Every structure is written in structure tokens, then in C-alpha cells.
Amino acid sequence: MATVALTYFGLLATLLQVVIALWPRTASHNTTIMATLIIVSTLGGVLHSFPKASVTQDFNPPAFSIKIVQGDILDQQGNIVIGFTDTYDTDLTDGAVINPKSIQGQFQNKYYANNSDALDDDLTHALSTISPVSHENSSAKPRGKLARYEIGTVAALRSENRIFYAAAYGRIENNLKVSCSIDALWKSLTAVWESARIHGSLEPVFIPIIGSELARVGSLGREAIIKMIALSFVSSSREAIVSRELNIVILPKDREHVNIIELRRFLKTL
Template sequence: MFLTHTLAAFGLLSGIVQLTAQVFSLTFSTPLLVITATVGMSAAWGVAQILPQGTSERSFSHPNMRVRIVPGDLFEQSGHIVVGFTDTFDTCVTDDVVISRSSVQGQLLERWYAGAQDELDQEISDALSSHSVTSVESRADKPQGKLARYPTGTTIALTRNGRMAFGTAYSRMGNNLVAESNPERIWVSLCRLWETVYEHGHREPLAIPVIGGALGRIDTLSHENLLKMILLSFAAASRGRVVTRELTVVVHPPALRDINMLEIRHFLMAL
């Protein structure tokens, strides 16, 4: 890739130099210096193109929307956000036993609800009232956390200060309090997420983390592949309709080590 970008830049710069010399009847007293400078600039362009960059974006015209990929903090983005949940919609972060404080769910509790778990749980319960329970665990089998289980992909909309947090159940909370997911659950959850965003998001900007990339324990997919799955599912859901005018996929900065952003840019442009 470096050689391809460098040669392309060299060809373009060489053409510009030759055209300029012909138009203005210029002669170069030190042609070797001109060649050296052209090679140097071409190499610099080649390096710049292959270096990982943290951001990428593409604007679409049919439908009219924009997709952005940025490193950063989900909760510092504007507009609505997506939060991944388990099928039990657990929220307790006490001693990091059921839910980790550092997880997106834990941060939702802390940063949107100021740690008021009862308030968050009530809103979740109200939002889940229209969804069917698949099973209920016994307290003996699941000593901590919530007992009711909901189908994979169950998505609810929580409203706070004019913004929405779309909570989608993409993983299964084991009775041993270990959350696990897989590519099939992720795909189903994403498809149902976009449906809910389309129904309730009013086309407002939406920010989503790379769900499944941290505590979801999806060992078969890298952060890069999870990111591609988000982009692909969103593109498929947006054919012929606007789910949101702007989707921002927020990558936790340490995860950038696992993502080839040049490959992601190419993937995004191919959608």
C-alpha cells in the first residue's frame, strides 16, 4: 500500500512539475534537487496514507446521512447514544460484581443518573413493560442481580434531558454473572436496534460504541470486525430510509491498537 500511494503521488507531482515548466518556460538549474524533493514529498504522502488514523467519515446522498468513526468517550458525544445490556438488563455496580463500573452500562448509571440505580431500574422496568419475558431465573440459581430474561435484541429507549439512550440486549448474563455473546446475537441486536432508533430517534444524531468489544467476551471477532459489523448492519438498515442523519461510532482509544483504520476507511467507502 505504501508503494502504491507513493508512486501515485510521484506521478501526479511529476506531471505538475512538467506542466508548470512548459507553461512558464522554466528551466531548473538543479534538476536533481527537484527530483529529490518530488520523491520526498511522494514518500511522505505514502507514509501519511498508511499510518493509522483515529477518525474516518463518509457522507451518503441516498439516503442523505453521514457516518463517522472517532476515538473518544461515548458520553461526550452529542445527540442520542447506544448502550449495550445483557438479557437481564442488570444495573448493579456494587463492588463490580454484577456490572463493572467501567462498562458502558456502569457509566450510564454514573453519568446520566448520578448513581441513582433505583431511578434507572424504574425507567428500564417501565420501558420493558411492553416486551415479553422469555424466562425467569430462581434466586437460588442466580444469587445476585435481576432474574427476568428478555429475548436477544430487545431494545428500549431511555429518555434523559431531551436525549435518548437506546439500550439493546446483545449478550446473555450467566447465573455465574459472566456475560457472553456471539456474532449471531450481535447481528440480531444491531438489526433490532436500528428499528427502534428509526421509530423513536427522530433522525437525530446517534453515537454507538463498538458493542461486544470489551466485556461481551466475543473471542471470535476482533474490534475491527465488530466495527465492520456495525457499519454493515447500519448500511443495510438505511437502504431506502433514514435511520439517523448522523451515526458516530465511538472507539475506545485503547482499542485502536486492534483496528486498521485504513482498512476501515476502505470498507466504509465500499458500502
């Protein structure tokens, strides 16, 4: 900030000298002018160094970019990653199985009008070639679905001109608590990128800070999860291009928990 402020000061001081040369009478107001120069220069430095709400980093080869943006993940125009549990539960009743306030819950409300049957039909179709790895007993898990899919399973749901990557990243226990390990998240991210390679036609992918809410990923905070998402995407992209653009979307309420300057530095190291 200090360097930028000094640059502003030097430019303004040069301009002042030109003004005095043309209009000598202004020299009588040196004190006021000098104070104004200092204030304007300082403000310029502060504004210049203030972190922007978004970050973009380009990579090559292959040619792709990662953007960290602020907004609502469900308002984005493109293919979107939605986190699901390993049972692909969709029951929003009383919020016991799936919380209506979660991104999945909001997704069901916005794109399926809370019609769980319609979503279940789409999930069944998308998962038709994938076999569950186990089945729970209804006495042990009285609420929700019983078939469990492998962590990292991705159901590609097509809706008009976009794809929703329904990624099973968290395990829902029989008591309906959801958990996700760091290994499980990495595995799920890798599977999402592979699904995007197959179905996404290199179109932009949007992903929230997956695992930062109800399914806490170990002890990772939001910033660490963003770094993990970016690292995973870059690693997969260098094996084979996934998409020309990854957008990591931060909810406005999470902005205070994220250091944009640090994330910009991190992206430059990848």
C-alpha cells in the same frame, strides 16, 4: 503512495525550472535542490497516504451516512447505544455483576451518578409494555435481577434532549459471566435500528464497538464487529430510513486494533 510522491515531484520540478529561468545562479545548487525535491516529494506521499482517524461514507437512496470516529462514546452529542445484559442488571457493587469500567458502568456513573435505583425506575418505565421471557430462581442467581428479557430487547431511556438505547445484547449467566453470539448481536442491532426509527426522529446515532469487551462476540475482533454494525445499519436503512447519520465510535485504546483503510474500502462496497 508512489503515485502521489511522483505527482509532488513533478509539481516541484516544474516550479524549480521556473525559478532557474528567473534566477539562473540557483542552477549551481542542483544537487542540493534535487535532494530536497526527493525528500519533500516522499514526505508528501507518506503524509497523503497516512490513514485519517475518521472515515465518512455517504449513501443514497435513502440519504444517510456512516462515520467511523475516534473518541469517548459518552462524550458524543446525540442518541447513544448502550449495551446491557438480558436481565438489565445495574448493580455496580464490587464490580461482580456490572463492571464499573464497562461502558454501561461509566454510563451509570456519568448520567445517573451511580444511582442504580433511579436507573432501575427508568428501565422499569421503558420496559413496562414488554414481558420477561423467563425468571431465575434467587438460589440459582443470588446476585442481580431475576427477570430475563428476550435478547434484542431495547429500552429507550430519554434524558433531556437525547435518547439512550439500552440494548439487551448479552446473556448474563447465573455465575455472572456474560456471553453474546454473532446471531444475538445481529438481532440486537436490528432491534436498535427499529427503536431508533420509532423514537429517534432521524437524529444522529452513536454506537460503540458493542460486544468487544467483557461479552466477547464469538471470535470476532473489533474490526469485524465494526463491519457487522455498518452492514446491519445499511441493511435496515434500505428497508426504511433509520437515521441520517450513524457514528461508530472507536475508543483511542482500540485504534491500533482497527485498520481504517480497510474499513474505508469496506464501506464503499455496501
